Amino acid sequence: MRGPHNILRLIRTGATFERTGAMGVALDAIEAPARLRLAARVLGWPFRWMGYKGNPDLPPVTRAITALGPAYIKFGQILSTRADVVGTELADQLRMLQDRLPPFPTETAKQMVAAELGRPVDELFSEFSEPVAAASIAQVHRARLRETGQEVAVKVLRPGIVGAFRRDIDAFHFAAGMIEGIAPFSRRLRPRDVISHFESVVTGELDLRLEAASAxxxxxxxxxxxxxAIPLPHWHLSSRRVLTSDWAEGIPMGDREALIAAGHDITRVARRVIQLFLQHALRDGFFHADMHHGNLKVAPDGDIVAYDFGIMGEIDEYTRRVYAEILMGFIHRDYRRVARVHFEAGYVPRDRDEAAFARALRAVGEPIFGADASQISMANLLAYLFEVTERFGMPTRTELILLQRTMVVVEGVARSLDPQLNMWEAAKPVVSDYIKASLGPRAMAKDAMQVAQTLGRYGPLLPKLVDRMLWENAHAKPQPRKNGHRRGYAVAAGVALAVGLGVGLLLG
Structure with a gap:
């Protein structure tokens, strides 16, 4: 229910941050202005008693987020990769949200596995460990198959997680509606659509059969x-609440010192993380959309191992080409090209000034080039980019939310390994290869073939389509002259389309 009762949940969110001492830490981390600090204190202090106490052994922000529930933890996981936004100390504290949350009892997990798979755990596995990782939605146990002796990972959903997420999401929906009502200018950002998109993503993550299919x-x-490398699922040992897959051996991506001690080239690993993400997004249109430290390892042979495929992103071919052209424009510092692509794709309203938009993009992009990575404030860069989108009336593209969010997370992972990494230089070869493959003669021939195949599928319907339009026009009631002209134009357009399709079929 997305009613006013959610106001209590939102008040409790602020009260929890105030009670745990997280409010001041969070405001310091984002370098909040004095007015925002004052407003937060005035609004938070009277309701401090309503906040959750949380685990006093945890740092303040981590304590507050874990007390508030799984949806908040998801947000904290994203921030844990952005040391350049929240600071190194807070990012390190938040990193525990990725896979080191308090687990639920192993006996409970065994009971769930037995109920889901229809057989006792001892019949399926010769070994079944205590939790080796625990995140917001599920925890993982290391096990060994009784039949083959193979080591596997058994992922089990947290009890009651579905209901907990629904309560959080309902509160987020209510907050988004309030924001749109109180601040009409925010509608451009489509907060309700953003929350709906987040809800659909998380809903898919709560069914482990879908995660197995994604893997x-x-x-x-x-x-x-x-x-x-990717650990493959074991379908016969998986269900809605249980997922069994190959065990992924390696050093966690977040343990930089261990990677160095093991002799891995962390600069190469950092570059490869970015390049793999771009390859999957641009080449396949299907990418891992939760690539934080807790879901990545480096195998003994140097392979990057990705796991936890609960959140996957998907973008169509046209959007991929637009995204690649925008990236390439920034890489070559061709801001006119970037602006033109935005206008052609409909990302910016047609009544805006393209040249002015290009200059605004130059102000975003130029500070990146020629500067040491450590000198770039990503927080300031994102803040200015937000100002640009607001000034030019760009609506939020919900279909790109996962892509943009994952790009931020992946860059954060790479920068944690190599703070001096130049993201644009790492991305250039992948984007260049995609541009050549998708915009050259071979790509045009592929597009023409797809058009011909589509026309071929609809070919048998053309006679009926033309006959129906002609019949409807002949039996339509007389309309005023203006509407009659419109009807005639519609029929003419329909016949022209049908003829064009027919000619296309013959040529194809």
């Missing part, structure tokens, strides 16, 4: 990728 498809797409 299987992702493995097929990436089987030829160099230095990359």
């Amino acid at each position: 299987s498809e992702f493995a097929e797409n990436t089987r030829e990728d160099k230095d990359f």
Whole structure:
């Protein structure tokens, strides 16, 4: 229910941050202005007693987020990769949200596995460990198959997680509606659509059968990728609340010192993380959309191992081409090209000034080039980019939310390994290869073939389509002259379309 009762949930959110001491830490981390600090204190202090106490052994922000529930934890996971936004100390504290949350009892997990798979755990596995990782939605146990002796990972959903997420999401929906009502200018950002998109993503993550399907498809797409590996699912040992897959051996991506001690080239690893993400997004249109430290390892042979495929992103071919052209424009510092692509794709209203938009993009992009990575404030860069989108009336593109969010997370992972990494230089070869493959003669021939195949599928319907339009026009009631002209134009357009399709079929 998305009613006023959610006001209590939102008040309790602020009260929890105030009670745990997280409010001041969070405001300091984002360098909040004095007026925002004052407003937060005035609004938060009277309701401090309503906040959750949380675990006093945890740092303040982590304590507040874990007390508030799984949806808040998801947000904290994103921030844990952005040391350049929230600071190194807070990012390190938040990193525990990725896979080191308090687990639920192993006996409970065994009972759930037995109920889901229809057989006792001891019949399926010769070994079943205590939790080796616990995140917001599920926890993982290391096990060994009784039949083959193979080591596997058994992922089990947290009890009651579905209801907990629904309560949080309802509160987010209510807050988004309030924001749109109180601040009409925010409607351009489509907060309710953003929350709906987040809800659909999380709903998919709560069914582990869908995660198994994503892992299987992702493995097929990436089987030829160099230095990359994916643990495959075991379908006969998986269900809605349980997922069994190959065990992924390696050093966690977040343990930089261990990677160095093991002799891995962390600069190469950092570059490869970015390049793999771009390859999957641009080449396949299907990418891992939760690539934080907790879902990545480096295998002993140097392969990057990705796991946890609960959140996957998907973008169509046209959007991929637009995204690649925008990236390439920034890489070549061709801001006119970037602006033109935005206008052609409909990302910016047609009544805005393209040249002015290009200059605004130059102000965003130029500080990146020629500067040391450590000198770039991503927080300031994102803040200015937000000002640009607001000034030019750009609506939020919900279909790009996962892509943009994952790009931010992946960059954060790469920068945590190599703070001096130049993201644009790492991305350039992947984007260049995609541009050549998708915009050259071969791509045009592929597009023409797809058009011909589509026309071929609809070919048998053309006679009926033309006959129906002609019949409807002949039996239509007389209309005023203006509408009659419109009807005639519609029929003429329909016949022209049908004839064009027919000619296309013949030529195809």
